[in-house]
Amino acid sequence: MSVPVEITINGRVFSGEVEPRQLLVHFIRENAGLTGTKVGCDTSQCGTCTVQLDGAIAKSCTVLAVQASGSTVNTIEGLSDGVDLHPLQEAFWNKHGLQCGFCTPGMIMASEELLRNNPSPSREEIRHALEGNICRCTGYQNIVSAVEEAAGAMGGS
């Protein structure tokens, strides 16, 4: 039996009939066609599926699409205006904060929440905020440096 779902993603309303067991990450990727958000572990641990659900980061592989009906979701695609990169995207580029790039959408969405709550985080605080995001390539040093640089560019230090 399908259920109606309506979710506002990056400011645009997406509605559809889905099975109750459909996960939010699949609604984002398949119904909305926004494939920036990845599925990595699928066991709630790696964070590459991280999106912002009503303003707070969530692992979208561990939320049902129907649970999010009526909510607002922001994904990596919503971060830039399509012309200029967001300071976090710019900084991940400058600081080599990515190699394969698979973890990057989740890293950036989690970092965005951190900088909103704490504009000038220490390296330790950055690591703590990214505890739920796993990277198999970079060794994290450059990710932390990228978030530091973005904080500076956004007016923090």
Add this chain to the structure above:
Amino acid sequence: MFPSQFTYHRAASVAEAVELLNGNEGAKLLAGGHSLLPMMKLRLASPPTLVDIGQVAELKGVSADGDGVRIGALTTHAEIAGSALVQERAPVLAEAASRVGDPAVRNRGTIGGNVAHGDPQSDLPTVLTALGATINAAGQNGERGIAAADFFTGLLENALDDGEIVTSVSVPGVASGAGTAYVKFSHPASRYSVVGAAAIVSVANGVCSSASVVVGGVESTPTRAASVEAALAGSGVGADALAAAASAVSGDFQGDAMGDVYASSEYRQAMAGVYVRRALEAAVARGG
């Protein structure tokens, strides 16, 4: 991975949730979904019906309750960690909530789901037992309170009757002057506690006047460290005295210590002594 099929209901109130739960054979509540959905994706659980309580406003929030706090079942770990009232009246609970999983897990997971799930690797059952909290439940026969010490009855088992839901948790305020601490050994991938230790310690004239010490992660339910508490009663609180008291914890495990590929039961028990010592040191340092 997908869960197997189920019917979905969204409840608007506690009364409606109780009705839906009782009217659908095998139905399960869905709160933050951060214990239930992973189990359903692995097909370790396949409930035919889910009753989503995620939008029930009356289950959310923290309020003052006598000298303690009352925390709605749907309050998230992030909200508990950030609550000024919890930080002031039961700082050890705010500390434990701030160490659950990672930031995304803390944004979704709720105290009601955490206690109802009863995972031995969880943090809140350990701390709520140490604090002497009460779990408030509602069902078809009305409401009742269950002491945390009686609530956790086994691995993923609790004292709720069928069709009962957790509505809130009442936490007594910590006595003024008492020092508290929660320390944990986080699993490196999931951040669940391999071992967690909660300590609430009062000191008068350099001597321990009361102590509540509870360990999680070793047995299937929180272990009250009665031998440690007895060793502390009337004892000094210097480093040697605390270390000696902490080592008594080995006498508190009743032989059902758990082990897995990551940490054997012997290792967990050995680490319990270390983490109890650290919790006692931190609690004593913060008291006064």
